[in-house]
Each structure stands twice: as C-alpha cells, then as structure tokens.
Amino acid sequence: MIESSNFDMRVKFGHKQFDSPVFTASGCAGSGKELSQFFSLTELGAVVTKSIALKPRSGRATPRMAETPSGMLNSIGLQGPGIDQFLEDDIPWLVKNQARVIVSISGQTVDDYASLARRLRVVPGLSGIEVNISCPNVENRGLVFACDPVASREVIEAVRRNIGGELPIIAKLSPDVTDIVEIAGEVIGAGADGLALINTLLGMVIDIDKQRPKLAGKTGGLSGPAIRPVAVRAIYQVHAAFKNTPILGMGGVTSGKDALEMIFAGASAVSIGTANFGNPTAAIKVKKEIRELLIERGFNSISEAVGVAHNE
C-alpha cells in the first residue's frame, strides 16, 4: 500500500492542471467567500462560479426550493450581478485568495456566450470556462441549448472562437435528452476540452393543500443523491464513447464512495453541489475519502482509477 502523501490527486482539463479532483459545482458555492469561512478554497481543484450572464438577473420569485426524498428542487433562475460587477467583485477576491477559478457562463443567445467569452479572455487568473448550456430554470425551455445538438455545437464553437486556445472549455450538459452521447459528440467536435455531467433534471412538486405547484416557477431542477444513478449512467455512456475527453462528474456526490462510482464510470474529477447546503465542509470530506478509498483499493493516482468500470 502506498503512502497517503505519495498518492497523486492531480487532474487535467485541456492545458490546465488542478491539484485536487474535487471542485464545487456552479451555483452551489455562492461567491466562494461564504464557504471560505469553513475551509480554505485552495483545498479545491477549483471553484466553479455561479453561472454568470451579461446583464444582472433578479432570478425567479419565491418559493424557489422544495426538499424531495434524498434531493431537492431548485428554481433560482440564474440570479446574479451580471458580468461587469462579477468581474469587479467576485473574481478579484477569488484570485487574491489564491483559489483556482473556473467561470461558468450562461446566455440566452449564441452571441451572449460569444460576448461573455470575449470578456473573460482578458481576465487574469482564470483556469477555465464552464459553458452552462443546460440550466433548466429559464422561462423558455426551448432555450436549453443542450437539448439540441446543433445549438450545443453553435454555442461551443462561438466560445472557442472568442476565448482563444489557452483556457479549457468545459461544456455542462443536461441529462434530460434522448441521447446524451450525441450531444457530447457535438460539443467535443466544436472544441470542448471537457464535459460537466450532469446538470439537474427538470422536476415538479405539487403542494396538495394549495393544490398548486410548490415552486413559484412551477418547475425546478432536481439535484442531490436522488439523481446520482442518472449521473453515473451518463458519465459511463459518454466515457465509453469518448475515452480521451475528461469528465467533471456531479449529481448528488456526498461522500468518497459516491465520488468513486463516478470516477470508476469515467469521471476525472467530481463537483460538490447540493451537498454543500447540508454540509459546508462536504468537499473536504469527499476529498479525504477519495484518497483513502483509492489507496485501500491499490491505486497510486486518480488517473489510474478513471473509467475502470469499463474494463473487461
């Protein structure tokens, strides 16, 4: 058995290397400051920021949340300050505190994504761009680019053209599609360096006393351990088809065991989302447990363990 200190936790997306395989999922770590009172953000592979849009967004009305068995629905609606204030406030703070930063971006048109990429290209201190083409909490569900192979390709191509070749692009995909492998193929073809799998699933809860949907936005994104098997399945299918594209796995990861399922299915790293809400130090716990569990199983590095569930 190897010494814990020799175990290699490094992962790579595109040209960027990260020291830890545990990231925070977009929209689940605030601005970074909120979690930093519980642990040092330098422990993370990177902070993936909330998805930022060109203009400020108020988000949806409340109630925005409903707890479900082993999960929750959220309907935040991408509340955020817009790219200008985000670059003025959030990014400098994260960089100053030595956090690695992947900026998640969200747009309503292909041009929005292109503009956001142009803005980010010149920002120092970033380690990647997550292109969120799959947020379910938008007014027009037809705008979920990740449900359409052509629209997915167009967005990623536009970001690639505008961001240049240095920063890795990670495309965040929706599991609410007939064939996620087809969408993955399109975004990889368009220049994505990695994939974030999975975004939330569209769901609904009815308040049986009020006889109406519980969320103000009626539908919401389902997250938490309830969706973990869906995430593991999506990661497994996509890794089988595209072995060389690193996957950032997410969807209900709460423990090291959960993370191992995703890594063995084909994820190179994992993101902690909903688990941050129940346990502010979940990311630290998962990181520690991944290391212990992989060492126990005779692995010397994370990369050795990626996709082993596919072995004959």
Place this chain on the structure above:
Amino acid sequence: MTGINKKAQQRSVEIISNKKVGAYHHIVFAVGDMATFAKPGNFVAISVGGSNSSMILRRAFAIYRSNDRGQYGGTIELVVAPHGQGSKWLTGLHIHDHVDMVGPLGVSFGIPTEPVNALLVGGGYGSAPLFGLAEVLKERGCRVDMILGASVAGKIYAPLEGKRSVNSLTVTTEDGSTGSKGKVTDVMPELIKKYNSEIVYSCGPMPMLAAVDNLAEQFGLMHQCAVEESMACGIGVCMTCVLPVKDEHGVIKMTRSCIDGPVMDGSKVVWNSNRQIPEGTWGA
C-alpha cells in the same frame, strides 16, 4: 448591517435537555465557544434525520438564549415547533444525543447605544429570540414592552424566566383562549402611545411582520424585524431564502435572508403578499 457571520463554526453538539412546553419543545445544546459569539437574532442550522437521512437540507432555528459559562460550558437553547419531518425528528431526540450544528449565523438585532423605550412583538414561537433580546436591552437600561400573539393559547411561548426581563407583557390570541382576542397589531397602537415606544423589534410570520411594519411606519418608529424565509443552507450559498429589499441607494434587490438577515430594517423590505418579483427589481 450586512455580510457573512465570520464567527460561524460547524460542530457536533450534545443535547443536554429536551422538554415539551405547550405546543413546543425547549432544547438545550452544549456547544462550547459557539455560545460566546451568539447574539439575539442569530440562528443555527442543524442536520436532521441522522447519517442515513433522506432529508438532505439543514433546518434553521432562531436562537432562544445562549449562555457562555454554564454547568455544561457554553450552551445554546432553541424553541422548536414540531411541524415538519425534520423538526419532529429533532424534538424526538434524547439527552446525550448529538447533532451537527452550524452557527451562529446571520445578522443579529441592532442594540441602541442609549436607553430607549423598546416594543418587542412576537408571533407564535417567533417570541423565542425576543426574550434574549429583552435581556440585552434591559442591561442597556431600556424600557422593554412585549406583545406576543398566536392563534391559540398553547402556541404562546412565554416562559417565566423570560417574563422577568420585560416591563410589560401583553398577549393576544385569535380565538381569545388567552389574553385579548385578536392580533398583535390590534393592541400595538395603544401600547405604543401608552409606553411612548421609540423602536419596534419583531419576529414571526411574514404577514405579521408586514402588518407590524405598516404600524411602525405610521408612528414614525424604527423597526427591526427578523424575517422568516425557508432556507436550504443557512450559509449564503443556495440563493433560495431571498426576498426583495431596498439597498442603500433604494435599488430593490433579491436579498438573502440568511446572510443579509434574518434581522432587517423593516422600512427597507418590500412587503409583497403575492410573492412576485416587484417591478423595478435589479435584474428583473
């Protein structure tokens, strides 16, 4: 006041007492130095259901009292209404059981620098944080008058030791089963005049806070209220507990009650009963 409560910590805490009081449970936790930093208006967030729980979100509870030098070291006391699955689980725990607690969280009540006449208004178990506040105000030489309201007598939380820290206590119930029949706002104008109140503090359901704010405004009084929005995390990362609040420039923003509250300036809150995003909100 706004921002992250830098004193917040996460720790496993032991239950040292759990007693049923009327419709509620009074629970005492040994929390070490977490108690030192707890102020009236702060809250804690507790994991519920045990390690294999299907309830993945923390439950937020306003701190009833804290004591940093007791027989068990630092303690935090909560008043819990067993409404939902999570609070039922918590009220069913026994002495020596442990729970995972994060606290103290949120913005506390602002305390006047000079003695003033304060009127404290609570609804249901919303009275809990007001007793700790009353003690602090009393120590500062304030006159403290309190109104507590609920639907029925069993839902009034007014323990004996709490009553010592107030100059007067007025109780209202909607069914008239104890105190005067009606709502807290029915008796509020008369008490403001009688006791020459200069500031109003409130805690309870949102419609009550809106009605209290309306009266405070009519009398030209400052009003600090602890708002009640459902939370998923309590630490500012989930963006579910938002409500429309005017910032220092008068711009309405969807504001987190866990970090920029729960205590807010009532005159800055946009009280809207239809719960839509108000017109003119930033980013709407």
